[in-house]
Amino acid sequence: MKIGLVTDSPADLPLDLAENYGIEVIPAILIIEGQEYIDGVDITREQFYARLPAMRRHPTTAAPSPLDFAARYQKLLANGCEHIISIHTAEKLTSLPNFARNAARDFNGRVTVLESGSLTMGTGFQVLAAAEAIEQGLGLKSVLEKIHSTRQRVRVAAALDTMDYLRRSGRVPAAITTIGGLLSIKPVVELREGAVKPLTAARTTRQATSALLEFLLNLGPLERLAILHTNAEARAREFLDLLLQSKNRRNIPPEIRLLNVTSLIGAHLGPNGLGFAAVKKELI
Amino acid sequence: MMRKSFDGLAVKELVEAGLTWLRTNQQTVNALNVFPVPDGDTGTNMLLTMTSAYNEISNLGHHNAGQMVAAVAQGALMGARGNSGVILSQLWRGFARALHGKEVIDASALAAAFAEARDTAYKGVVRPVEGTILTVSKDIATEAQKAAQETDDPIEVLRRCVRAADESVQRTPEFLPVLKQASVVDSGGKGLFFILEGMLRYLDGESLESPLISVQPLSAMMLENAMEDVEEGQDWEVVVDFRPGKEFELPTFYSRLEQIGTSIQVGEGEGIYRMHIHTPLEKRYEPIDYIMQIGTITKVAMENLLAQMEDIEGRAETSIELANVEPGQIAVVTVSPGSGISRIFASLGVAAIVSGGQTMNPSTKDILDAFENLPTDKIIILPNNKNIILAANQAKEVTVKQVHVVPSRNVPQGLAAMLHLNPDGDLEKVAEKMTKAIDNVVTGEITVATRTVEIDGVNVKEGQVIALLNGKLAVSSDSLEHACLEFLEKANAGKYELVTLFYGEDLKNLEANRIADLVRERYPALEVEVQEGGQPHYQFIISIE
Numbered sequence: 001m002k003i004g005l006v007t008d009s010p011a012d013l014p015l016d017l018a019e020n021y022g023i024e025v026i027p028a029i030l031i032i033e034g035q036e037y038i039d040g041v042d043i044t045r046e047q048f049y050a051r052l053p054a055m056r057r058h059p060t061t062a063a064p065s066p067l068d069f070a071a072r073y074q075k076l077l078a079n080g081c082e083h084i085i086s087i088h089t090a091e092k093l094t095s096l097p098n099f100a101r102n103a104a105r106d107f108n109g110r111v112t113v114l115e116s117g118s119l120t121m122g123t124g125f126q127v128l129a130a131a132e133a134i135e136q137g138l139g140l141k142s143v144l145e146k147i148h149s150t151r152q153r154v155r156v157a158a159a160l161d162t163m164d165y166l167r168r169s170g171r172v173p174a175a176i177t178t179i180g181g182l183l184s185i186k187p188v189v190e191l192r193e194g195a196v197k198p199l200t201a202a203r204t205t206r207q208a209t210s211a212l213l214e215f216l217l218n219l220g221p222l223e224r225l226a227i228l229h230t231n232a233e234a235r236a237r238e239f240l241d242l243l244l245q246s247k248n249r250r251n252i253p254p255e256i257r258l259l260n261v262t263s264l265i266g267a268h269l270g271p272n273g274l275g276f277a278a279v280k281k282e283l284i
Numbered sequence: 285m286m287r288k289s290f291d292g293l294a295v296k297e298l299v300e301a302g303l304t305w306l307r308t309n310q311q312t313v314n315a316l317n318v319f320p321v322p323d324g325d326t327g328t329n330m331l332l333t334m335t336s337a338y339n340e341i342s343n344l345g346h347h348n349a350g351q352m353v354a355a356v357a358q359g360a361l362m363g364a365r366g367n368s369g370v371i372l373s374q375l376w377r378g379f380a381r382a383l384h385g386k387e388v389i390d391a392s393a394l395a396a397a398f399a400e401a402r403d404t405a406y407k408g409v410v411r412p413v414e415g416t417i418l419t420v421s422k423d424i425a426t427e428a429q430k431a432a433q434e435t436d437d438p439i440e441v442l443r444r445c446v447r448a449a450d451e452s453v454q455r456t457p458e459f460l461p462v463l464k465q466a467s468v469v470d471s472g473g474k475g476l477f478f479i480l481e482g483m484l485r486y487l488d489g490e491s492l493e494s495p496l497i498s499v500q501p502l503s504a505m506m507l508e509n510a511m512e513d514v515e516e517g518q519d520w521e522v523v524v525d526f527r528p529g530k531e532f533e534l535p536t537f538y539s540r541l542e543q544i545g546t547s548i549q550v551g552e553g554e555g556i557y558r559m560h561i562h563t564p565l566e567k568r569y570e571p572i573d574y575i576m577q578i579g580t581i582t583k584v585a586m587e588n589l590l591a592q593m594e595d596i597e598g599r600a601e602t603s604i605e606l607a608n609v610e611p612g613q614i615a616v617v618t619v620s621p622g623s624g625i626s627r628i629f630a631s632l633g634v635a636a637i638v639s640g641g642q643t644m645n646p647s648t649k650d651i652l653d654a655f656e657n658l659p660t661d662k663i664i665i666l667p668n669n670k671n672i673i674l675a676a677n678q679a680k681e682v683t684v685k686q687v688h689v690v691p692s693r694n695v696p697q698g699l700a701a702m703l704h705l706n707p708d709g710d711l712e713k714v715a716e717k718m719t720k721a722i723d724n725v726v727t728g729e730i731t732v733a734t735r736t737v738e739i740d741g742v743n744v745k746e747g748q749v750i751a752l753l754n755g756k757l758a759v760s761s762d763s764l765e766h767a768c769l770e771f772l773e774k775a776n777a778g779k780y781e782l783v784t785l786f787y788g789e790d791l792k793n794l795e796a797n798r799i800a801d802l803v804r805e806r807y808p809a810l811e812v813e814v815q816e817g818g819q820p821h822y823q824f825i826i827s828i829e
Contacts, residue, residue: 182631183699183784184813200717201703204781204811204829207724 003134003143004076006069006086008096009039010061010262011116011123012228021131024072028096028264029062036062039263048263049231049271058165059267063095069103073111083140084111087127087147091115092194094264112140114147117193120261121226121277122156128224129279150279156191157199157215158228158275159208163187165270166196188212209239212274217248221281226257230266230273233258239274289388290438292352296341298483299356303334304492305482306475311549313478316471318462320733320744321752321821326471329366329645333373334479336363336647350386353379353397361682362649368472370648370674371405371417375476378404391441395432398425398445409674415459417472423452424480439487446484449477466737518546518562519590525558525583526575537578544570556582562589607633609660613707614714617654618666618698619646619676622818625695625786625825632702635660641819645671651679655687662711663687664718666698670755688715692722693755695786695817696827700725726780727754728771728826730764749823764823765799769806775828783810786817786825796824 007013009027018025030037030048033055037043052059069086076084086104088097097115104111116123129150133143160166163185186208188199199215202208227243229236236258243252261275269275290298306313306327313327340359346352357380360373382400386393402425406412427448431441456470457463463470482492522545534550541548545563557579561571572584604626609615618634620626621641629637636654640646655663663685667676670693680687688711692698701718729752733744740757744750751759751771758774761767768785777783783803787796793816800814817825 182628182815184811185703198706200706203700203703203784206781207829 001082001140002080003130003140004079004081004084005127005130005134006072006076006084006100007123007127008088008094010089010094010096010119010264011087011127012120012226012259012262013124013127014257014259017128017131021128021135023127023131024076026064026068026072026096028094028262029064030059030263030267031062032059033057043263045260045263045266046231049260049266052165052267052271059263061094061264061267063099066099066103069100070106073103073107077107077110082110085130085143085147086111086113087116087123087130088113089119089123089264090117090194093119112144114144116154117151118154118156118277119191119194119265120156120228120275121257121259122154122191124226125154125224125277125279126150149282153223153280153282154277155219155280156275156277157189157212158191158269158273159186159188159202159212160269161186161205161232161272162270165268188215190215205235209235209242209274212276213239213242213246216243216276216278217246217251219251219278219280221251222253222278223281224255224279225253226259226277228259228261228275228277230261230269230271232272232274233260235272235274288436288438289390289393290349291388292344292346292349295349295352295356295389296344298486299334299338299341301486301492302479302482303331303338305485306331306334306478308482308493309478311547313471313475315549316468316474317734318466318468318471318737319739320735320737320746320750320757321729321731326366326368326475329369330372330472330475330479332365332647333360333363333369336360336649337373337376339363348387349389350380350383353383353389356380361678362647362652364648364675364678366645366671367674368417368475369645370678371408371472372476372479373648373678374405374408375401375421378402389438391432391436391438394438394441395425395428398428401425408678413460415456415463416470417476419456419459420449420452420470420473420476423448424476439484442480442484442487446477446480449473449480453477462739465739466735517564519565519588520563520568521560521585521587521589522563522568522571523558523560523583523585524572524575524581525556526579526581527555528557528579532578540574541571544574604630604637606630606637607635607707609635609658609707611660612662613660614662614664614705614709614711615658615660615707616664616666616702616705617651617658618702619651619668619672621668621695621820621822622786622789624816624818626818628699628786628815629702632699633705633707634702640672641669645669646675648675648678648682651676652682655679655683655685658685661685664705664711664715665689666692666701666718668692668695668698670694686711688712690715690718690722694727694729695819695825696725696727696784697722699827700829724829726775726828728752728775728824728828729755729822730767730771730824730826731822733760765802768799768824768826769802771826772803772807772828777810777828778807780828781811782813782827782829783807784813784815784827784829786815786819786827788817788819788822788824790820791823799824 006024028039086100091097100113104113116126126147129146130143133146186202188211190197190199200211227236310327310331314325337356337360341355357376360376364370364373378401379397382397402421405421412418424445428445431444453469453473544567545561547562549560551558615635617636618629619638619640626637638646638650638654665676667673673691676689690701700721704717704721706714733746733748733750736746742757744760748760749764749767751767759767759770796814800812804812
């Protein structure tokens with residue numbers, strides 16, 4: 001059975017992989033100072049982060065039109081797919097899964113919509129696992145199991161340069177953002193099931209980086225890993241070096257991607273943030 | 285008449301005598317402060333501990349000696365302040381344990397009690413240091429043992445113990461080089477000696493009210509302690525420097541001053557005398573008039589203590605929002621020396637604040653009350669001062685709640701620990717994480733030297749600005765800005781990322797920011813943050829990370 005895959009641009013799936021596997025990526029819409037931009041088309045991530053600190057109003061996102069979803073599904077079916085799996089960024093963070101579900105109704109059960117519970121490559125890795133399983137010729141049930149298993153093992157964490165953007169976004173409980181209302185604090189947070197959970201807080205970039213590293217290394221053997229940043233490539237490379245020098249480096253998969261993270265998330269985290277998305281190895 | 289034993293009522297009288305004599309000699313003990321920084325005065329801490337001990341028995345009429353001593357120990361435990369106060373309370377605890385069930389205290393019971401007191405006190409300290417109150421308690425116990433074999437007169441045993449304590453105190457500089465350097469004896473040991481000597485003086489029918497007249501070295505006089513106890517009605521502090529005339533006679537001088545006021549101290553250095561006294565409003569010029577008759581006045585300073593205290597209290601009143609803790613969550617109690625620092629701790633999620641710090645050490649009970657008032661059983665305490673860690677440990681022993689002491693020795697360490705608080709985590713694991721975080725930060729404390737001394741290889745003159753690096757004297761300088769910059773150099777600040785300056789209550793925001801700008805100029809790569817600390821005596825507390 002030929003299975004098609006659809007995801008959204010905040011899943012941060014690298015373009016080469018999307019093309020390689022024929023995955024349809026629906027771009028999110030960014031609203032910056034009252035104007036609409038298509039993520040990655042009208043505005044690059046570099047441009048977005050460069051403008052972010054000067055934005056007077058906090059940027060927001062809008063879901064693409066349901067027609068866009070329907071058009072992608074139609075296209076894949078027309079190309080011979082018998083079933084479609086549409087995997088999207090956590091519904092606690094966006095309305096993308098809901099739009100997808102609405103669009104899927106018109107396809108008589110041929111489109112399965114999944115909500116990843118995660119974001120950026122935390123979603124992207126679930127799509128990738130699905131793509132690999134499809135390529136191996138697995139059936140729909142097995143592919144869905146692969147996605148589910150990946151979803152269980154995915155971990156996303158970030159070390160933010162400042163609490164300001166998180167506070168401005170209003171997306172996190174006040175209990176978290178009011179921490180260190182007086183001192184400048186660099187929070188280290190985990191993003192799980194669409195919710196922000198504080199891991200620890202640091203006062204300096206180095207402290208925050210090493211806390212993030214410790215958390216990553218404590219996850220044990222990893223199947224997949226991406227280092228994420230919000231326009232802080234130098235910081236991400238430094239983190240990668242630390243990782244490769246650590247004594248637990250054998251836990252780290254051979255292929256590690258460095259990604260300038262989705263603007264949708266970046267708007268809440270602020271520039272110069274560092275993070276990762278990882279999938280823990282399956283325990284045999 | 286020879287007394288063969290002490291009953292409960294006799295114990296009560298003796299405790300009161302020990303307390304009174306300690307109070308009379310409080311300033312002498314306080315003056316034995318080795319370090320040139322304004323920190324918790326040993327005499328005051330021991331006195332507050334003894335006062336709490338006596339308050340526990342002031343209304344009791346037990347004839348049973350064991351019961352009476354047990355009550356003393358309980359009072360001392362609750363009132364313990366500072367390291368010396370805590371050790372004193374441990375001594376009482378051991379003393380009471382040995383006397384449990386005893387109707388009366390005879391010579392051999394007294395010796396046994398001193399022995400148990402020594403053992404309990406030693407066990408209460410993780411790393412016992414010789415040349416301190418512990419050594420003195422050991423020498424007392426040894427002498428008591430010997431004496432009890434030679435006489436069955438408990439007074440004689442006590443007399444020999446007092447002598448042994450005196451000699452032991454004199455020997456303390458042989459154990460502790462810092463004492464020798466500063467040419468003083470150990471203050472805690474001296475306090476213990478005064479308590480026992482007071483008991484003996486009472487039995488001998490000697491006065492307990494007037495101190496043995498003593499003149500201290502000028503540098504040992506603490507004159508700028510705004511938090512000192514103000515006796516009712518004695519609102520004015522008068523300090524007079526003078527050159528005495530030919531007729532000057534110390535005992536006469538003393539007794540005349542006693543008619544005018546309280547808290548009398550006399551210091552001498554290079555022919556200049558300094559007189560310190562507290563007087564009521566209407567008598568504030570009397571010491572000056574009197575001293576003009578007997579010598580030449582070179583300097584007069586006069587301060588309204590009550591107004592100063594109100595000022596300090598007024599500043600502390602701004603409200604602080606503390607973390608709401610649910611039952612089952614972890615609550616953090618912190619000791620804070622200033623309102624600004626309290627606010628910062630609150631913003632990091634502290635659930636209760638005990639005021640105190642360098643010069644005012646909170647008692648075991650103050651800390652215990654904070655524990656008891658929290659709606660949860662899981663508590664972490666940050667003492668933020670090396671002189672409060674013991675009292676925190678003691679409060680932990682007393683409460684039924686689960687308490688972990690994260691032994692922060694200063695404010696920056698406490699703040700570094702707070703960043704790792706997870707109220708919903710496992711108490712033990714969170715405490716461990718917080719304890720580990722203490723070492724993530726380098727601490728500086730900038731203050732004015734209270735005495736002239738050479739310590740840790742640094743020469744310090746009274747009145748100079750000094751900087752402590754992780755608790756050790758590192759810099760002395762004539763200006764605040766130089767002290768700060770030199771300190772940062774010593775601390776290798778260039779290697780780090782962030783310097784936070786917490787400025788004290790004596791410093792204006794503008795001045796703090798001016799110095800911060802100098803730091804930024806010197807270290808362009810460093811991030812420099814300025815925060816209002818509000819702590820007394822310390823112009824800056826600095827954290828480097």
